[in-house]
Amino acid sequence: MLQMVPSGRGVAALLRWQVEEYAGKLERTAVRLGTRGIAKSPYCL
Secondary structure, three states: OOOOOOOOOOOOOOOHHHHHHOOOOOOOOOOOOOOOOOOOOOOOO
């Protein structure tokens, strides 16, 4: 998924820290969804 986005073949909704972690490795830009953004907490079950 992270490689499909910069090649123009996909869209991804990621946590900001995930985008920042890979910022130097793949070309992508973080954008806010909506005027206030979406506040979510990741959970693993």
